Amino acid sequence: MTTATDHLSATTLLRFATAGSVDDGKSTLVGRLLHDSKSVLTDQLEAVEHASRSRGQEAPDLALLTDGLRAEREQGITIDVAYRYFATARRRFILADTPGHVQYTRNMVTGASTAELAVVLVDARNGVVEQTRRHAAVAALLRVPHVVLAVNKMDLVGYAEPVFAEIAEEFTTYALELGVPEITAIPISALAGDNVVEPSAHMDWYGGPTVLEHLETVPVAHDLTGCHARFPVQYVIRPQTAEHPDYRGYAGQIAAGTFRTGEAVTVLPSGRTSKIAGIDLLGEAVDIAWTPQSVTLLLEDDIDVSRGDLIVPSTDVPATAQDIEATVCHVADQPLTVGQRVLLKHTTRTVKAIVRDIPSRLTLDDLSQHPAPGLLVANDIGLVTLRTAEPLALDSYAESRRTGSFLLIDPADGTTLAAGMAGDSFASTARAAQPADGDDDTAWDF
Incomplete structure (x- = not known):
C-alpha cells in the first residue's frame, strides 16, 4: 500500500523564482536555462528568432522566452510574473520569472510565495543594490528555504574572481542577518552561457555547481505531511x-x-x-x-x-483569536492606514477586520525599524495589528506557509491590499518599544 511518505519521497518537482533589479538579466538567465537544457519547443524558438530579427538583433534574444506580454517586449522589461514549466532527466521544475522594477516588487511576493528556492541576480558591475536587499528581505519573509545569488555579467568584468567574492560576501552577510537559512553564490554570464547549464571555461577559479546542477540537486522539503493537519x-x-x-x-x-x-x-x-x-x-x-x-x-x-x-x-487544535499581529507586504497603490476597515481572507474564510495599529516599518538599507509610521505604501514591509469580526485559527507562518498566510482586501472594490504572514516578523525590537494601548474592551464597529 502506498503511503504519504512514499508518495512524497518520489516527488521531484522544484518550484523556484527569479528576482533582481532591472536589466540584471533575469529573463536572459531563464531563457538560457530553457534553451541550453533543450526545454524550448521549435516553434517557440522560431517565434523568438522572428521577434529578435524584427528588433534588429542578429542573435536570438533569449529573454523573449519569458517576456511574453506585448508591453514587456516593447519596453524591454519584465512586468508580470511569467511561469514556465520544464524538466530534465533528474527533476521537474516550475519557475516564476518576477519583475525587477521597484514598482513591481509586489509581483515578486506572488512569484515567491510558493517557491522552495529563489534565484537573486546581481549585475557584477553594480553589486548589491537596494532592490537586491529588498528581494532578499521578501525571500526571508516568505520563508523561502534556499536562496541562490547569481552574480551575472561576469564577462563584462573580465571574469574577475575578486569582484565575485566581494559581492558574494556582502550579500551573504546581509541575507544571514535576515535569517535566510541557506545561500549559494554562483558566478555566471547568462548571455554567454557561463555556469548556467555548462561549466564556464573562463572561470577555472570557481569549483561549485552550475545553476542547473544546483537546481537539480538542492534538497526539496515537500514533506508537509508532518505539519499540523489542516x-x-x-x-x-x-x-x-x-x-x-x-x-x-x-x-x-x-x-x-x-x-x-x-x-x-x-x-x-x-x-x-x-x-x-x-x-x-x-x-x-x-x-x-x-x-x-x-x-x-x-x-x-x-x-x-x-x-x-x-x-x-482533535488532538491538535490551534487557538483561535480575533487580535492578530503579523508582518505584511503592502502591494496596493493606495496606502494602508490605521483605523482602515478591510476584509481578511485566510484559506477559504473571509472576515471583516480593522487595522488597529501599524507599529513599525522595515527600512531595507540597514534592517532598522521605523516606529509608528502611521501607514504603509506600495512595496512597504511592516508590522500590523488587526482586530477581526470573527475568530480565526492562524498558524505561525514559520510553521506553515499555507495556514499562516492571509490577504488583506479592500471591501469596496476587492483590490488586494497586502499579503500577510502571521506571527512572523523582523520587528521584535520595534514591537517591544511600543506602549500597550490598553483598549482591549473597545467596541470596534464592523
Missing part, C-alpha cells in the same frame, strides 16, 4: 440522489498534514467535534489522504459545517 472547507456537497439520499460531504484541498478515517476531528471556529466516517478521493473511497490532495471528508455526526470552516485533528 483542512479548510471549500464546498459542502449534498447531491440528494436516490442512491445517496443522506450524503453530506465537505470538499476542499488539504492545506497541510494527513487525515485518516476514524480520526477524531474538531471543526473551527465552532469547536464542534466528530469523527471522519469516510474520505472520497477522485470518486473512490480511501482510508488516508494528505496534502495537497483535494478530497471530500464525511463525518459521523450531522453537525453544522460550512465554507470557511477549518477541520483539524
Whole structure:
C-alpha cells in the first residue's frame, strides 16, 4: 500500500523564482536555462528568432522566452510574473520569472510565495543594490528555504574572481542577518552561457555547481505531511440522489498534514467535534489522504459545517483569536492606514477586520525599524495589528506557509491590499518599544 511518505519521497518537482533589479538579466538567465537544457519547443524558438530579427538583433534574444506580454517586449522589461514549466532527466521544475522594477516588487511576493528556492541576480558591475536587499528581505519573509545569488555579467568584468567574492560576501552577510537559512553564490554570464547549464571555461577559479546542477540537486522539503493537519472547507456537497439520499460531504484541498478515517476531528471556529466516517478521493473511497490532495471528508455526526470552516485533528487544535499581529507586504497603490476597515481572507474564510495599529516599518538599507509610521505604501514591509469580526485559527507562518498566510482586501472594490504572514516578523525590537494601548474592551464597529 502506498503511503504519504512514499508518495512524497518520489516527488521531484522544484518550484523556484527569479528576482533582481532591472536589466540584471533575469529573463536572459531563464531563457538560457530553457534553451541550453533543450526545454524550448521549435516553434517557440522560431517565434523568438522572428521577434529578435524584427528588433534588429542578429542573435536570438533569449529573454523573449519569458517576456511574453506585448508591453514587456516593447519596453524591454519584465512586468508580470511569467511561469514556465520544464524538466530534465533528474527533476521537474516550475519557475516564476518576477519583475525587477521597484514598482513591481509586489509581483515578486506572488512569484515567491510558493517557491522552495529563489534565484537573486546581481549585475557584477553594480553589486548589491537596494532592490537586491529588498528581494532578499521578501525571500526571508516568505520563508523561502534556499536562496541562490547569481552574480551575472561576469564577462563584462573580465571574469574577475575578486569582484565575485566581494559581492558574494556582502550579500551573504546581509541575507544571514535576515535569517535566510541557506545561500549559494554562483558566478555566471547568462548571455554567454557561463555556469548556467555548462561549466564556464573562463572561470577555472570557481569549483561549485552550475545553476542547473544546483537546481537539480538542492534538497526539496515537500514533506508537509508532518505539519499540523489542516483542512479548510471549500464546498459542502449534498447531491440528494436516490442512491445517496443522506450524503453530506465537505470538499476542499488539504492545506497541510494527513487525515485518516476514524480520526477524531474538531471543526473551527465552532469547536464542534466528530469523527471522519469516510474520505472520497477522485470518486473512490480511501482510508488516508494528505496534502495537497483535494478530497471530500464525511463525518459521523450531522453537525453544522460550512465554507470557511477549518477541520483539524482533535488532538491538535490551534487557538483561535480575533487580535492578530503579523508582518505584511503592502502591494496596493493606495496606502494602508490605521483605523482602515478591510476584509481578511485566510484559506477559504473571509472576515471583516480593522487595522488597529501599524507599529513599525522595515527600512531595507540597514534592517532598522521605523516606529509608528502611521501607514504603509506600495512595496512597504511592516508590522500590523488587526482586530477581526470573527475568530480565526492562524498558524505561525514559520510553521506553515499555507495556514499562516492571509490577504488583506479592500471591501469596496476587492483590490488586494497586502499579503500577510502571521506571527512572523523582523520587528521584535520595534514591537517591544511600543506602549500597550490598553483598549482591549473597545467596541470596534464592523
